[in-house]
Amino acid sequence: MRKLKVKTLAANRLKKGYKALEEYDFKTMEDVAQGEFVEITDQNNNFIGKGYIGEEDRTVGWILTTNKDEPIDSNFYDRHFRMAQNARTAYYADKSTNAFRLFNASGDGIGGITIDYYDGFYIFSWFNKGLYDYREQIYQAFKVAIPDFKGIVEKIRFKNAEIQSRHVAGATPPEPLLIKENGIQYATYINEGWMTGIFLDQRNVRRRLMEEWGTGKTVLNTFSYTGAFSVAAAMGGAVKTVNIDAARRSKAKTIEQFEVNGLNPDDHEIRVIDVFDYLDYAKKHQLKFDIIILDPPTFARTKKRTFSVEKDYVGLVQEALEILADNGLLIASSNTWKLSRDDFYQMINEAFDKEEVDAYLLEEYGLPEDFKINEQYPESDYLKVMVLEKTS
Structure with a gap:
């Protein structure tokens, strides 16, 4: 070596x-x-x-x-997979949730790979070609350590990869694969590209929307993707949600998420439109929302504009505050490792100061426990969610 x-x-x-x-x-x-x-x-x-x-x-x-005498071989991978599974015994036993992260890269001891569990199916995400070259040995070790899988699918996320997604072993996941989270069903698509239809790291925020925040409220869900936040709020008694995303695929996916839970999508608004265009529309029509969710991608491009969290989040919060009802909740989220928790909080405060709006930090969320982090590698703790209540 x-x-x-x-x-x-x-x-x-x-x-x-x-x-x-x-x-x-x-x-x-x-x-x-x-x-x-x-x-x-x-x-x-x-x-x-x-x-x-x-x-x-x-x-x-x-x-x-850091053990000079420890070989990096099949036994090494086997041992790490078993330790990860043992650490998540409670998730396997949870009858209300059957989708979670089994293995979280360096947090579980092997940087460059994550493994998610979707109702018996395991999704391997590979982040560099170096480790991917050893996939056969790693898959074999996984099959020995955790043999009771329904199927294995891989997502290849490094540059210049020939494919994004591929079935590896066992059964092919059905389309859609209905998973449960906090008792709510979500339609996921395991065989399509990198995205599955839900971001598992926001589980705890969706739980709060269902259990407490959403009751009797109107909700604006920006960058809504497949509407998972809105479904959670609706299942918790929200009277209406408005779902805004510039991607055309989002509308059909969001309709499906409502329908698999027995909710009528006609009771909600699902619009394919640039988020900033909708915020402008809402201001002109003097709309107000009890809850506004801001969970944008780190970087996005539409025909009209590009969006970067680092450059544009302050402006996004400012726009949202103009249509947030008094005593309303702003759920501000970022998933980029480039921003520290303090930097992100400072950006939010800057937006409130510019709009001369008072608020207090009601709750704060990071990654759920199954997304195990390496305490010495702060970049692994990437998720920041801050829930602020606007004071009248």
Whole structure:
């Protein structure tokens, strides 16, 4: 196994438990190949850890073990899969929810891969080609560790991959696959591209919409995707939801989500329109909403404009505040690792200050427990959800 030296600052960071290898950690990457297993040392040749090279958006590889004598083989993967499953026993036993994250990359010890559970089907998401080159060995270890799967599907999320999604083993998931979350059904599509129709990391927010916030309220769900937030609110007694998304596919998907729960989609508004155009429309027509949900993608482009959370979120919040009812709730969410919790909160406060609106932070959410994070790798704790109540 080749030895690679890292710079002093990188060595200090890695010794504290940081697992990601970044290009500037090294004076040179020499001719290291994707997928190559390497031994990482400091400038004095002191052992730090063993891992592999695999390029992602911001990393070039991952530390897998700090035990010099531990082999990275089938037993290594088997052991990590078993530990992950044991840590999520309560999720397997939950009769009201049958979709969750089984394995969360570096949080569970193997950066570059996540595994989601959808009612007996497992979805592997691969984030770099380096680890993906070992997929056969990893799949075999998984089948030994967790043999009672219905089927396995993979999502290939790294650049220049020939495909996005592929069936790997067992049965092919039905279309749609109806999963349960907090007793609510959601139609998911496991065999289509990267997206399945629901973001599992927002489970706790949807629970609160169903159990408490939504009762008797009007809800504006921007960047609504398949309307999962709205379905949760409606199941909790919301009188009306308005679902806004620029993607044409969103309307049919949202209608389906209401229908699989016995809700009449005609009682709700589902519009294919740019979010900012709708906010402008709502202001002109003096519409007001009790709850407004702002959960945009990190970056989006429509025919009219591009949206970036870092550049445009303050303006988005400002626009939303103009149509938020007094004592209404603003649910502000971001899933980019580029913004810290404090930076995101500061952006929200900036928008409130500019609009001269008072509010207090009612509740705050991060990743649910099944999305295990690496405490020494703050970028893994990417989700930030802040619920603010507008004071009259």
